Amino acid sequence: MRTADAIVVGGGPGGSTCAWKLRHAGLDVLVLDKATFPRTKLCAGWVTPEALHDLELDPGDYPHSFMTFDALSLHWKFLGIAPRTRQHSIRRYEFDDFLLQRAGAEVVEHKVKSVREDGGYYVIDELFRCRYLVGAGGTACPVYRKLFHASKQRASRLQIATLEQELAYDWQDPTCHLWFLDDGLPGYSWYVPKANGYINIGLGGIADHLKAKGGHLRDHWRLLTAKLEQRGLVRCDDYQPGGYSYYLRGDVDNVRNGNAYLVGDAAGLATRDMGEGIGPAVASGLRAARSIVDGVEYSLAGIDEFSMLLGRSTAGERVRRWMLR
Numbered sequence: 001m002r003t004a005d006a007i008v009v010g011g012g013p014g015g016s017t018c019a020w021k022l023r024h025a026g027l028d029v030l031v032l033d034k035a036t037f038p039r040t041k042l043c044a045g046w047v048t049p050e051a052l053h054d055l056e057l058d059p060g061d062y063p064h065s066f067m068t069f070d071a072l073s074l075h076w077k078f079l080g081i082a083p084r085t086r087q088h089s090i091r092r093y094e095f096d097d098f099l100l101q102r103a104g105a106e107v108v109e110h111k112v113k114s115v116r117e118d119g120g121y122y123v124i125d126e127l128f129r130c131r132y133l134v135g136a137g138g139t140a141c142p143v144y145r146k147l148f149h150a151s152k153q154r155a156s157r158l159q160i161a162t163l164e165q166e167l168a169y170d171w172q173d174p175t176c177h178l179w180f181l182d183d184g185l186p187g188y189s190w191y192v193p194k195a196n197g198y199i200n201i202g203l204g205g206i207a208d209h210l211k212a213k214g215g216h217l218r219d220h221w222r223l224l225t226a227k228l229e230q231r232g233l234v235r236c237d238d239y240q241p242g243g244y245s246y247y248l249r250g251d252v253d254n255v256r257n258g259n260a261y262l263v264g265d266a267a268g269l270a271t272r273d274m275g276e277g278i279g280p281a282v283a284s285g286l287r288a289a290r291s292i293v294d295g296v297e298y299s300l301a302g303i304d305e306f307s308m309l310l311g312r313s314t315a316g317e318r319v320r321r322w323m324l325r
Contacts (some may be wrong), residue, residue: 001126001128001129002030002122002128002129003128003129003130004028004029004030004129004130004296005022005027005029005127005130005131005132006019006022006028006029006030006130006131006132006133006134006173006292007025007028007029007030007031007032007122007124007128007130007132007133007134008022008030008031008090008105008134008136009031009032009033009034009097009112009124009133009134009135009136009137009138009141009142009143010031010032010136010138010141010264011033011035011037011097011100011107011136012041012096012136012138012264012268012279013051013055013095013264013278013281013282013285014094014136014182014264014265014266014284015031015033015134015136015263015264015280015285016031016096016099016100016102016105016136016284016285017054017099017103017281017282017285017286018134018136018263018285018288018289019031019057019100019104019105019134019287020099020103020104020105020280020289020292021100021201021285021289021290022105022284022289022292022293022325023103023104023105024040025289026294027292027293027318029103029105029106029108029178030105030107030108030110030128030130031100031103031105031108032107032112032124032128032247033107033109033136033137034110034112034219036109037078037096037097037107037111038093038094038096038097039096039097039101040092040093040094040166041082041092041093041096042092042162042164042166042191042202042242042243042244042262043092043164043196043200043277043278044089044190044200044202045089045090045091045092045095045166045194045200045280046087046088046089046176046190046192046214046236046274046276047087047088047089047095047278048088048089048276048278048279048307049086049087049088050279050290051278051279051282051283052109052197054060054164054279055099055282056281059088059205062090062098063098063111064090064091064095064098064160065090065091065092065094065195065196065198066087066088066090066095066192066195066293067089067174067194067195067200068086068087068088068286069085069086069087069088069089069175069176070084070085070086070166070179071083071084071085071175071251071259072085072087072177073175073176073177073178074176074178074180074292075177075178075179075180075182076180076181076182077181077182077313081088082099082288084187085324086182086183087176088179089176089192089193089194089195089200089218089315090194091166092195096223106127107207110125110128110308111126112124112125112143113125113142113144114126114143114146115143115146117194118259122259122260128313129151130238131259132259132260132261132292133147133207133259133260133261134260134261134262134263134285134288135148135260135261135263135266136262136263136264136281136285137266138246138264138265138266139244139245139246139247139265139266139268141262141265141266143262143266144235144262144266144267147257147260148254148255148260149232149247150263151254152254152255152262153251154247154268155250155251155254156207157206157208157210157246158206158247158248158249158250158268158272159206159207159208159246159247160204160205160206160207160245160246160248160270161186161204161205161206161207161210161217161243161245162202162203162216162217162243162244162245162250163203163218163220163221163241163242163243164201164202164203164204164241164242164243165185165200165201165202165240165242166194166198166199166200166213167198167199167266168197168198169197169198169199169234169236170197171197171233171234171288172230172232172233173191173192173193174189174193175193176190176192176193177190178190179227179235182223182224182227183220183223183232184207184208184210184213184215184217184318185203186205186213186215187203187204187205187206187218187275188203188204188275189201189202189203189220190226191201191233191234197202199234200261201224201225201234201254202241203217203221203224203226204275205217205220209214214274215267216284217243221241222237225239231321244269246268246275246277247265247268247270248268248271248274248275249268249269249270249271250268251278251306252267252269252299252300252301252303255267255284255298255300256291259290261286261288261292261298263275263281263284263288264280264281264285264314265268265277265281267300269281269283269284269303271301271305271306271307272305272306273305273306273307274306274307276307279307280303280304282302283300283303284300284303287299287300287303304307
């Protein structure tokens, strides 16, 4: 049985950031992930300056696709604004692999099925054992299911269902476009250009609202792609979108159980106005590592509940009021 000081389940930004800091502190760290990296990850790939700061990552030192927006184009039915705000886009295929390699931890491809406690240790599938366990496996994280689900029920009203696709495309418009509450969608849709000839397009909405309206994401997808073609942004004859779900920020208590921690989407930390999850995942990964190394309280209080992008704007206040109702 492989024994480590800490095991991180999930090699995304939250898990790799936690592993990175634990390795810097001298701990023996093992990362378990069911995928082989680099791997495709559905995500708009929006990265904030705050997340880069937390990662101690200078854009000039990042060796992969990286694009900066100094303004974004935000659309409502009868309103459009272009706030000045510096944001970035990356490809998760490259970004996650880069962060995981930088962490310097041992990585094992393994799909976790069982987790049990045994004399101060956590035993995983009778193959791995550790003193500290970090659940960073996203919405379906097995650490959440095995150790937290009974006492930490997620709020269904905060569940987001998405449909999106990232594809190679010779885009002509370098602007990031976001459409809110468009065509009755209880959420927003996006067009995010990326460096080196890629784009990500997609949409997300509150699952309960979609169900109550009898709506289907595929219907909204057809409306979105028709609009993108009409605007001259994207034309594609063979879309193959994929879907997933995650949770917006709710209560952040009960994210530690003994020496087991939840970070990122496993804890449900995506911002409530923009659904941005990379920044909160990174911040929570850092805090979990600090708690393990220094023995301090693990608290997620103070991690932004709303994205800085819209935090100071009238438009942002409109979105926040709608998401909180």
